[in-house]
Amino acid sequence: MQFCKIADITDWQDPEFQETAKLLYCGGKDRKAWEFIQVYRGLNQLGLLNGETQILGLGVGHECLIYAFTNVCRQVIATDLYESQEWATAAMAVNDVYERNPFPYQRDRLTVKHMDMTQIAFPDNSVDAIWSCCAVEHVNNFRDLHRVYREIHRVLKPGGVAALTTEFNVTDRPSYEPNLLFTDRVWIEQWLTGDNPLVQGFELLDQPNFAIADRPENQPVPRRQPEGTIQIYCNDIVLNSISFFLRKTGDFARPYDESWLPRFWSLYLSACDAYRDGNFARAESLLSELLQTPLEPRLRVRVYRRLADALYAQGNVDQVRQVCKEALPDCETFQDEDQLMPLATYCELVGLPDEAHTLYRTVEQLPSSNAYVVIDSRLKQAAYYEAQGDFETALDWVGKAEQELLPGSDLEIKYKPKVYFRTGFLYEKMGKLGSAVRFYKLAIELAPPHSEFQTNCYRRLTETLQKQVKRSKEKVRELEALNQWMQGSKFWKLRSQMLALKSLWRRRD
Numbered sequence: 320m321q322f323c324k325i326a327d328i329t330d331w332q333d334p335e336f337q338e339t340a341k342l343l344y345c346g347g348k349d350r351k352a353w354e355f356i357q358v359y360r361g362l363n364q365l366g367l368l369n370g371e372t373q374i375l376g377l378g379v380g381h382e383c384l385i386y387a388f389t390n391v392c393r394q395v396i397a398t399d400l401y402e403s404q405e406w407a408t409a410a411m412a413v414n415d416v417y418e419r420n421p422f423p424y425q426r427d428r429l430t431v432k433h434m435d436m437t438q439i440a441f442p443d444n445s446v447d448a449i450w451s452c453c454a455v456e457h458v459n460n461f462r463d464l465h466r467v468y469r470e471i472h473r474v475l476k477p478g479g480v481a482a483l484t485t486e487f488n489v490t491d492r493p494s495y496e497p498n499l500l501f502t503d504r505v506w507i508e509q510w511l512t513g514d515n516p517l518v519q520g521f522e523l524l525d526q527p528n529f530a531i532a533d534r535p536e537n538q539p540v541p542r543r544q545p546e547g548t549i550q551i552y553c554n555d556i557v558l559n560s561i562s563f564f565l566r567k568t569g570d571f572a573r574p575y576d577e578s579w580l581p582r583f584w585s586l587y588l589s590a591c592d593a594y595r596d597g598n599f600a601r602a603e604s605l606l607s608e609l610l611q612t613p614l615e616p617r618l619r620v621r622v623y624r625r626l627a628d629a630l631y632a633q634g635n636v637d638q639v640r641q642v643c644k645e646a647l648p649d650c651e652t653f654q655d656e657d658q659l660m661p662l663a664t665y666c667e668l669v670g671l672p673d674e675a676h677t678l679y680r681t682v683e684q685l686p687s688s689n690a691y692v693v694i695d696s697r698l699k700q701a702a703y704y705e706a707q708g709d710f711e712t713a714l715d716w717v718g719k720a721e722q723e724l725l726p727g728s729d730l731e732i733k734y735k736p737k738v739y740f741r742t743g744f745l746y747e748k749m750g751k752l753g754s755a756v757r758f759y760k761l762a763i764e765l766a767p768p769h770s771e772f773q774t775n776c777y778r779r780l781t782e783t784l785q786k787q788v789k790r791s792k793e794k795v796r797e798l799e800a801l802n803q804w805m806q807g808s809k810f811w812k813l814r815s816q817m818l819a820l821k822s823l824w825r826r827r828d
Contacts, residue, residue, distance in 0.1 A: 322361050322564040324528040325487055326353040326549050328536035336360060343383050344421050348536070349548050350560040354452045354484040355384050357562045362448060362482050365564075368392060372447040375474065377436040377467075378454025381416050386424035388450075396446075398434035399454075437463050439470040446474050449481045453560065456485045456500045459595065460588050464500055465575040468510075468518045472571040479567050481521070487561035489529075492617065494556050495584050496657070497591045502561060504529070509579040511563065519573045521565040531559070541686040543693055543723070552687040554655040555617055583609065583618060587625070594629055602629040616649040623649075624658040627665045640669035647674055650681070656688045663699070676703040694720045694734050701741065705748070714745045736765040740776055747779070752787045759783060 320335075330336050331348055339345075339360045345352035362368055368391035376397045379385055385397045401413050411419075416431045434440055436451070437458065449471055458464050471481050488494055488503040495501070507527055510517045531537050531550075539550040539557045550559045577585050590605035606626040614622065623646035630638045643666050650659055663678035676699075682688055683696040701716035721738045724731040743758030759780040766773035 320360060320364055321528050322524040323526065323562060325489070325531060326350040326357075326560045327531050328534050328549055329532045330357075339363075343387055345383070347546050349546055350550070351453075353549070354560050354562070355382065358450050358452060358482045358484060359384060359387060361562070361564050362450070362480065365480055367448045367480060373445075374448045374450065375439075375441065375446045377439070377449060377451040377471075378457065379451065381411065381419035382452060383421055384450060384452070385416070385429065386420040386422060389425040389428040393428065395429050397429065397431045398436070400435065401431070401433045437466045437470065439474050441474040443473050444476045447476055447479050449475060449479070450483070452484045453486055455483060456502060457498045458500065459497050460592055461495075461500065461577065461580065462575055465517060469571050472520050472567060475567040477567055481565045481567075482562070483565070484560050484562045487559045488556045489550065489559050490556045492556055493581075493584065494554055495588060497588070497595065501556070501558065515573070517573060517575065517579065520567060520569045520571040522568045524564040524566060527561065527563070542688060543690040552685075554657055554687055555653065583614070587621065590625060590629075594625065594632070599629045599632040603633070616653055617655065620646055620649045620653045620655065620658050620662075624661050627662065631665065631668070636669055639665055640671065643669060643671055643674065650678060654685050654687060656682045656685050656692050660692060660695070672703060672706065676700060679703070690723050690730055694723050694730065698737070698741065705745065710745050710749045714742065717741050717745065736762045736772065736776075739765065740772075740779070743783075744779065747783050752783055752790065755783045756780060756787070
């Protein structure tokens, strides 16, 4: 098999690949399933799934490989930043991982630990194999990434193998963000395959194969598409997955240096580090320095967004407003939802609602926007029309947001209560109190119990019910006044006399 390659739909034509997919319960044909199949298949071909191996997983959440490896390895250690709020795949208690198995497994062979992969708490030369699927690139900067590879090298036994997959940027446009250091061809050459690579002491089992079949299934698709995707639009690039199999053969001799990285990205990531450390003035200085140099729009918008972060953190609202205005011309053609959404939020905060609305409308239409971003942008557009007093249009946009909620999905759990609440609020504004009450009650049923959101739902429901009671009392008073008027009016007396005469005539007949 080819060990180091990018995902391709034609890989499923291989009978062994298909059998591995069945074993792992990977029914879908997408790049995430491909990663699990590729790692399992590669380690199996290398003879490491022999019942005697001690294997360590880095950033593995509750993925299927954890449980599959217990059936073919002596010991499996699954690690991640469990109970973290930053990554949905790790936002669970350590003990919960033992219960998330999709098929039977050898529980006594599994150990689950909370662990940072930049500081692996294992002795030197202690494990036979390491695996990690799309996790190693989710670190703050390249210095941390180098530390991850150094740690992998340290804990592997001589001759041990690391089976890694990462998200791969297939374009020639680098995209390096904190926690999203997407691998690309330049990175691979500088870190793995060049004459003096940054990662040393490893043998790459074969040269990376970047070829991909010209098949419809391999064409990039919008990020919001739920399944069956090999390549997706993400930010202003296209992502696939790539696998590397590295065998430990020597010393990890080379320390990290950043000479390989273009000056823009070095300063940019340094500014992000400064911001994360709370040194907002330093971040502002580095980003302002970048703006003094000629930059293509895709880079300039990134700098504007991060500069807005630094300025807002220092309370410089007027400067944030100026940054937003300067960024807007580049935003007209730029396609990166991760930059445009924060800039739209800042436009709202500094009193530029029309500009914010334009950015939200742009983001909603981008093929790189995932379903979460699409829903958020539609709800923001609803809020814009609500502020204009156009409640009917606002209600339409809330309905469009609801259309993205697949039944039973995480999206539905997160957004359905918000959609119901916003619908109820708009009906309340429109004076349709009965409909408002109905949607507030639905929101309360789905809201997290005892949460601030649920309390707010109860508050709005109470106020709406009070409005209904008040309206009912007003109607009663109106009816009573009308009745009194009619009883004292000449018309009422004449009508009573006519009815009396009719009754008399009927009796005579």
